Amino acid sequence: MIEKLRTGDWLTRERVRMIAIILLAFYAIATVFLFATSNGRVDRFDRPLGTDYSQVWTAGRFVLEGHPEKPFDNVAHDKRQREYFSQTSGFFHWGYPPYFLVVAGFFALFPYALSLILWQAATLPIYLAAVRSIAPFRDGLLVAAAFPAVFVNIGHGHNGFLTAGLMAFGLLALKQRPLLAGVLFGLLAYKPQFGILIPVALVAGGYWRTALAAGVTIAAMTLGTWWAFGAETWRGFFAMMTFSREVISEQGVTGWHKIQTVFAAVRMLGGSIPLAYGFQFVSTALCAVLVAVLWYGRADRRLAAAALMTGALLSTPYALDYDMMLLGPALAFVVAHGVEKGFRPWEKSLLALVWIIPIVARNIAEVTFIPLGVLTMIAFMSLIARSAVRDEQFDWRGRWARRSPLMQQIGVFSLVGAAGFVVDTGLTLIFAGAFGISGYVARVPAIIVAVVATWFLNRTWTFRSKDPRVIGEFARYGLASAVTSVFNYAIFCGVLAALAYQGIAQDTDRLSIAAGMVAGSGAAAILNFILSKFFAFARPVPPELVRHRS
Template sequence: MLAAMRSGDWLTPARLRNYPIIFLALFSAAAIAAVLMSHGRMGPNNLPLGSDFSQVWVAGKEANAGHADAPFDIARHIAAQRAEFGPETGVFGWHYPPYFLAPAALLARLPYLQALLVWQVATLLLYLWSIVAILRRSGVPTASVIVSSLAFPAVIINLGHGQNGFLTAALLGGGMVLVDRRPLLAGALFGFLAYKPQFGLTIPLFLLIGRHWRTILGGVGTVVAMSAASVAAFGLESWRAFFAGLPFTRSVVVEQGATGFEKIQSVFAAVRLLGGDIPTAYFWQSLAAVSALAALALLLRSAADARTKGAATICATLLTTPYSLDYDMMALAPAMALLVAHGLENGFRPFEKSALAFAYVAPLLARPVATALPLPLGVIALTFLFVVIVSHAFDLKKREPKRGTALVGARREREMG
């Protein structure tokens, strides 16, 4: 069994071709059933269709009404949601910086279902563009790339919640594709990721070690421009409200797990899921973050392929934050695409195919397994993939000749010449 996992030969061409088709058919049937069983804007579970998006739409309405600080006040925001969708609607909090009020305000000008459709279709297309762009020269037919991308289980999770995982994946994947060819545009894409500040540790490291100065300029310029635009549109009060709401986000959402530790795919949540207290969870999360950053820095300084470095950076982005949900595992899609593109060109490393397969199915299994056992399967899959990637840096380091040996070899060549 270990030999099969190491080689990945169990992942036959027939399985690679048929399993995504089966997944996509099942997910499509589930989505159609959910829509058919809905009544108006409400889904079969008596929550709004695209449940999490409902609070984004309500936040946009609040901003359009001149109350841009309201989404950051949990009591006011919940009251507004219940006034719109009924007293039985779930509790969905707004935890984004004021940047994200801009798309929310635009979408809130549409009726709810139209806004949800526009949001999901537009960001889904951006996600597909990023994956197709990564694999454009890999020799894989575009149709197969699209089917596999749509069949990735995180897609149906993101659709069910009306979440922003497609956008996150598109920004990360697009930035990695463009970092060498269009550095300023890549910087803009990375800068837009500031709407999720918990993902902000690894991209600066990737850019600094890689000396991507123009991309850094584009990213910093984008964040500055977004900040100025948000102040102009929503006022400084929105930022004061955002910072005032951070203690609630930290204590209730992250530490106490109001979202559900089975949904959060982080080392912190894994420790809490297994019964650990808050200080213990912070210790292990800090250890994981420091270890991931150190390993990533080693890889980024090595002679590894740019696609390998990009994939490792994306994986480390998810490992370093205490707050990453199962729909955020959409970010694994561009990471996996980068590894597949490299593997098809240069051959796959030991355990790489198995790690990719595990990461591919992990979003489907992570929440139910964590609920039933409990076992943090999503974190295990993510860690396994990251370890397989960064182990390449150690292999390269071992193969690098020592400086003294290289000098002796060069001297002998000159003497023989």
């Protein structure tokens, strides 16, 4: 038995096909039963058909009535859901950005049950087509359709098919149609928690046009929804983010066993909120580093894509079992690579576990408190990384060595800048939260600490300065940093003031502080590099050359 698990010989084509057919039959019977025993909106268990889809349809009805801001009003949303479904069928809050209101409004044109069917029928083919494009194998569509996350997603009426399809097609289009890939990645902004690693991958891989297209797409969507729905809708979204973070994510009212993240696993096992964020930060950072290395090192594009999709789940504190739809295309990428280049011991059995885990992760966690879903995804990410670094085309060191000294400096400077940004942002949020002061005041000591830290790192790693006049060098760096900090701080204050003026967020809110940090730090980065290279860390003129010039 152990030997069969090691080799994966138990996964015969006939057995896989039989399991897939049995599961599909079960899905069909269960789905038909729920619809047949419902009243068109509420099933026999007093739940809305498609449970979470009830929030989408309700939000869409608000849009059609000319009140797109109402879905972000929990009292109004809860009242309307009770009217549409039942007084005891539960409350499903709306936490999506206003982008998704466009989709909700369209599907709310139809009666609820028909709308639910049309929604799933419109998005399921996107996922299936993506998997078919990744791994066009015999019975591939059958296995993709029987993937247990499909049933979980249908049962919740969720958007997992759309999320998986957009990300998968974006990855497939990256080489030949980079602008289209950027548009597809930009559309994923309706589910922003899964886009954390996309910029990391695009920058590390050098896909600048794709990154630009994604940014333009998000900007266009933001301006379009601002114009169509008004500023009040966006203010509602930002206010709802606090509720989503504190109640849904940190307190886990959804149920820790349902949330398949590192954060939820720590909370389920009794860990505090800070401890859970600590573990989640480590998971996110490790995933970011791994994705950056694989994409920079030109790892096999299938494995790099699978790492990005799996990392998307491991890098967010909030993802449920239906969000594991992202594992479907990720599995297809890894299987396609394995079929071509061979599978190593235990890989086939682990892939089978990843395939089946979405339908059992919730129940196992509820009964045993073992976060098997998270552990399985970590194992899957490790498998992807091991396969990628052992692949003959992976060559991050060689690629780095071929870089010009200037590009190497820019690369290391960017990493140091990222570290400084983490220090700056973290301390600003800590000072603002711990002392109850505004972001304007909290930012000042945070900048000072960040300047000292980045000076040391840039001296040691980026420019490898040997200047013995350390105090003078630090003074020059401090002066250069003062110039860029003023520029940075002015933009930071401008963003905070603009958000406060529009009534979106106060200057003590984490969201407004983070937005100002991103805008200010990004704008100052280029100026900072130029001043650092040609002023702060400019190599001193040798004494003999000074005498010669005299």
